[in-house]
Amino acid sequence: MKREEVLMEALPYIQKFYGKTIVIKLGGHAMVDQNILETVIRDAVLLRYVGMKVVLVHGGGPEITAKMQAMGKEPKFVGGLRITDAETLEIAQMVLVGKINDGIVSLIANCGTCAVGISGNDGNLLIARKMEPQRVKVGEVIEEVDLGQVGEIEEVNPKVLHCLLAQDYIPVVAPIGIDRQGQSLNINADTAAAEIAIALQAFKLVSLTDVDGVMDADRTKIFHRLTLAEAERMIAEGVISGGMIPKLEGCMKAVKNGVEGAHVVNGNRPHNLLLELFTDEGVGTMLTL
Numbered sequence: 001m002k003r004e005e006v007l008m009e010a011l012p013y014i015q016k017f018y019g020k021t022i023v024i025k026l027g028g029h030a031m032v033d034q035n036i037l038e039t040v041i042r043d044a045v046l047l048r049y050v051g052m053k054v055v056l057v058h059g060g061g062p063e064i065t066a067k068m069q070a071m072g073k074e075p076k077f078v079g080g081l082r083i084t085d086a087e088t089l090e091i092a093q094m095v096l097v098g099k100i101n102d103g104i105v106s107l108i109a110n111c112g113t114c115a116v117g118i119s120g121n122d123g124n125l126l127i128a129r130k131m132e133p134q135r136v137k138v139g140e141v142i143e144e145v146d147l148g149q150v151g152e153i154e155e156v157n158p159k160v161l162h163c164l165l166a167q168d169y170i171p172v173v174a175p176i177g178i179d180r181q182g183q184s185l186n187i188n189a190d191t192a193a194a195e196i197a198i199a200l201q202a203f204k205l206v207s208l209t210d211v212d213g214v215m216d217a218d219r220t221k222i223f224h225r226l227t228l229a230e231a232e233r234m235i236a237e238g239v240i241s242g243g244m245i246p247k248l249e250g251c252m253k254a255v256k257n258g259v260e261g262a263h264v265v266n267g268n269r270p271h272n273l274l275l276e277l278f279t280d281e282g283v284g285t286m287l288t289l
């Protein structure tokens with residue numbers, strides 16, 4: 001396709017998205033290569049300059065895992081959620097709030113735009129409660145596993161995001177929440193992004209990860225479009241595992257609650273964010289009602 005045709009294909013989308021809110025979730029697996037991360041940040045800044053209100057929510061699972069291993073701790077997950085003891089929570093806070101969040105804000109600044117990094121603790125953005133023990137099948141037995149300091153979101157207070165967006169800042173959110181007693185909790189970043197998208201009544205939620213989209217059981221075929229019913233069936237049939245569980249569940253909750261479309265896109269391929277939003281075919285998976 002000629003360059004001018006690409007631009008013309010984008011025009012109706014740019015018009016449709018103008019003034020709308022987009023929540024972009026940057027997965028830890030889509031942030032392993034610094035050059036690609038810089039490209040993604042530039043794309044997000046471009047969206048802001050074509051008139052969208054951009055909110056970034058980031059993960060950092062692989063870095064938390066690496067730091068735990070360096071400290072001799074074995075990472076364990078249940079249904080894609082990290083079992084988080086007190087020490088792990090401290091590691092997660094250091095990595096997410098202290099390092100990754102700050103790094104993204106700097107990259108945005110390098111693109112000539114101002115971002116403000118916050119966590120769910122700021123402005124009571126993400127009020128959470130400790131998650132109930134999860135039922136897990138171990139062999140033939142069902143066991144209850146306590147995930148420790150993992151949070152389930154109870155309430156989202158988006159005022160802080162509205163204030164930042166109104167002043168043209170790009171908010172960058174680290175997925176740490178706080179309970180009503182002031183205790184911090186580790187929250188899955190896709191869950192946080194979905195709840196924020198709902199609270200902002202965002203037009204789009206885009207989760208950038210390391211696979212080309214939601215795939216079938218043998219991971220050979222991508223589903224470019226999924227309905228809620230199809231996604232529910234895939235989860236029930238066990239086609240979805242690990243971190244894709246909270247990702248798809250977050251996307252499902254978002255579209256059930258007013259977000260027009262939720263997308264799962266490979267963030268490791270340059271400009272996939274723009275291709276997903278501004279081309280007719282898209283590149284990843286789009287979940288709709």
Ligand SMILES: Nc1ncnc2c1ncn2[C@@H]1O[C@H](COP(=O)(O)OP(=O)(O)O)[C@@H](O)[C@H]1O
Pocket residue numbers: 026027028029030059060061062208209210211213214215216217239240241242243244245247
């Ligand atoms: N059906 C599926 N289709 C695609 N990916 C899947 C599926 N089921 C599980 N996954 C896994 O989900 C992973 C993405 O989730 P996650 O590791 O949490 O990434 P991120 O850190 O980007 O949020 C993929 O790398 C893939 O291994």
Ligand SMILES: CC(=O)N[C@@H](CCC(=O)OP(=O)(O)O)C(=O)O
Pocket residue numbers: 026027028029058059060061062064080081082092150151175186187188189190243
């Ligand atoms: C409770 C829980 O699992 N929290 C996540 C938070 C980071 C995250 O979600 O990062 P990704 O988006 O890279 O997976 C964790 O500790 O890994």
